[in-house]
Amino acid sequence: MGLLDDKVVLVNGGTQGVGAAVARAAVREGAVVAVTGRRAEPGEALVAELTAAGGKALFVRADLADAEQPKAAVAEVVAAYGRIDCLVNAAGLTSRGTLLDTTPELFDQHVAINLRAPFFAMQAAVADMVAREAPGTIVNVITSSAHGGQPFLAPYVAAKAGLVGLTRNAAHAHRFDRIRINGLNIGWTATEGEDATQRTFHGAGDDWRERAAARLPMGTLGRPEEIADFVVFLLSERSGVVTGSVIDWDQNVLGGLD
Structure with a gap:
């Protein structure tokens, strides 16, 4: 028996990085999985991989920066499988900006991906669960930077901190519907997206992972x-x-000082 046998799981931002890893793990645990992404090629490749491994998977093309598409993605999953049992919001925009140089356009981009998209995906998923009077679970992948973060992450932190509050608010609102909603504040993680970010914004070379890992307590990202x-x-x-828990999944201890 798998942990998610026969559950229908939607992973937003599920075509690479943490989202793709969640999709693979959910399929291994018996779930039917749908993943969203902007580009068809990686989404279809992941679905082919999951199907070849004996799973059942669906790619939903969606630009989560469009306010309507998170809701449309949930609707497509419900149309395909009759329901949605679990939602994971794993998409994230990590482009850089400080308090002094962030433009309104950059700020809006972060809010759109990191806060608005999860809000309306949750709205649509919870509406389906409530209409069926069925329990469900949601996990929002957030960031340890939501506690304050680095100066160059100002719009990212603002939006992700909003997602922390949204996670707790929605969990409180729907606990008697037996819908559990939790968040995970992840630390520095080795993903394709992080590799691109380090090279684009910080001029990192091919050895950036090794150099970063050497500075971390556990010696690894x-x-x-x-x-x-x-x-x-x-x-x-x-x-x-x-429910309503936002867990720090990190190797640095908030409030700890040397």
Whole structure:
């Protein structure tokens, strides 16, 4: 028996990085999985991989920066499978900006991807669960930077901190509907997106992962597959009644000082 046997799971931002790892882990645990992304090629490649491994998967092309498309993605999953049991919001925009140089356009981009898209995806998923009077689970992949973050992440932090509050608000609002909603504040993680970010914004070379890992307490960056296992646990009944929790999945301790 898998942790997510016969569950219908939608992973927003599921074509690479942490989202793709969640999709793989969910399929291994028995779920039917749909993933969203802007580009068809990686989405269809992931679906082919999951199908070849014996899973059942669907790619939904969606630009989550468009306010209507998060809701449309949920509708497409419900149309295909009759329901949605679990939602994972794993998409994230990490382009840089400080308090002094962030433009209104950059700020709006961060809010659109990092806060508005999860809001309306949750709205549509919860509406389906409530209409069916069925329980469900949602996990929002957030960031440890939501506690304050680096100066060059001002719009990112603002939007992701909003997602922390939204996670708790929605969990409180729908606890008597038996819909559990939790968040994961992940730390520095080795993903394709992070590689591109380090090279684009910080001039990183091919050895940036090794150099970064050497500065971290555990000697390694976070691994998407480890985060994915934790997300699946939170989606599953194994995590019991836990709701409204935003868990720091990181190797740095908030408030700890040397």
